[in-house]
Amino acid sequence: MSKARDNILARLRARGVEKAPVELDRTPASPDWNREERIDRFCKAMRSVRTEVHPVSAADWPEKLAALAKEKQLRNLLYAPAGPLAEKIEATWRAHAGLPELVTREVDVDGWKEELFFDIDAAVTSTRSAIAEVGAMILWPTPEEPRTFSLVPPVHIAVVEANQLHNTFADAIAAEDWTAGMPTNALLISGPSKSADIEQTLAYGVHGPVELIVLLIE
Numbered sequence: 001m002s003k004a005r006d007n008i009l010a011r012l013r014a015r016g017v018e019k020a021p022v023e024l025d026r027t028p029a030s031p032d033w034n035r036e037e038r039i040d041r042f043c044k045a046m047r048s049v050r051t052e053v054h055p056v057s058a059a060d061w062p063e064k065l066a067a068l069a070k071e072k073q074l075r076n077l078l079y080a081p082a083g084p085l086a087e088k089i090e091a092t093w094r095a096h097a098g099l100p101e102l103v104t105r106e107v108d109v110d111g112w113k114e115e116l117f118f119d120i121d122a123a124v125t126s127t128r129s130a131i132a133e134v135g136a137m138i139l140w141p142t143p144e145e146p147r148t149f150s151l152v153p154p155v156h157i158a159v160v161e162a163n164q165l166h167n168t169f170a171d172a173i174a175a176e177d178w179t180a181g182m183p184t185n186a187l188l189i190s191g192p193s194k195s196a197d198i199e200q201t202l203a204y205g206v207h208g209p210v211e212l213i214v215l216l217i218e
Contacts, residue, residue: 030167031133038132038165039218045135049191052213061159061215062092065124066099068157068213074100078116078123078153080144081106085126085159109148116148122155129164129172131188137214138172139187147185156209158189162218 033041043053056064069077077100079089093099103120105112125145128138137158141147150156166172169188173179193208 030171033132033167035162035165038167039162039216042130042132042135042165043216045132046191046212046214048135050212051135051191052211054213054215055218056215058217061217062088064215065089065157066092066096069100069122070098072122072155072211074121074155076101076103076119076121077157078103078105078120078149080104080125080149082144083126083142085124089124109146116152120153122157123149123153124157124159125149127158127160127164129166129176130160131167131169131172132165133168134190136169136188136190139189140183141185141187142183147187150187150189151208154209155211155213156189156192157213157215159215159217162216 043055046053054064054068079102080086081090081104089102093102100121105116109116125139128140130137137160139145139147139150139158141150150158166175189212192210192212
């Protein structure tokens with residue numbers, strides 16, 4: 001067995017490094033879209049896969065969040081009290097009666113897994129940026145907003161800033177300098193969970209959020 005392995009390795013070493021048969025263009029040109037075109041393409045792509053997109057302003061997105069929480073009759077809303085959205089969410093909840101309970105758990109997921117999977121109606125998260133070409137949001141989970149917030153509750157509400165919309169995925173990687181360091185897990189989310197594993201029939205809400213709602217700050 002060892003002799004056969006040595007023979008194979010010897011042949012591979014003797015062959016040397018061969019030049020790739022085709023020179024690939026690794027710097028494709030980005031589409032020349034302006035801000036309005038990026039927003040339009042992003043919204044159309046997200047809505048095509050059953051994502052709700054609501055244009056909002058920087059001032060009124062918490063009010064829209066509260067209105068959606070009432071409209072969908074949520075019992076509770078998971079949020080990050082140390083996250084970038086917390087201050088405005090808490091202020092809005094203090095100003096209005098009858099809103100769903102704000103929930104947070106600053107412990108490891110193993111400490112409240114059953115509650116997370118069975119008792120949480122929705123979660124709200126920030127986003128790092130988004131991609132107009134394919135209609136996707138980029139999330140880099142943090143200890144304050146772990147990936148479970150966007151992957152487990154039946155409803156995921158995400159806040160996206162239009163100024164952070166990139167034309168393509170390649171543009172996002174370059175503009176945000178991903179080569180300087182990345183998290184252990186980066187998420188690209190383009191719609192509610194779906195699968196076509198069974199009889200190639202597309203079904204939504206199979207393994208994750210049944211609804212995805214985007215508040216797009218224009």
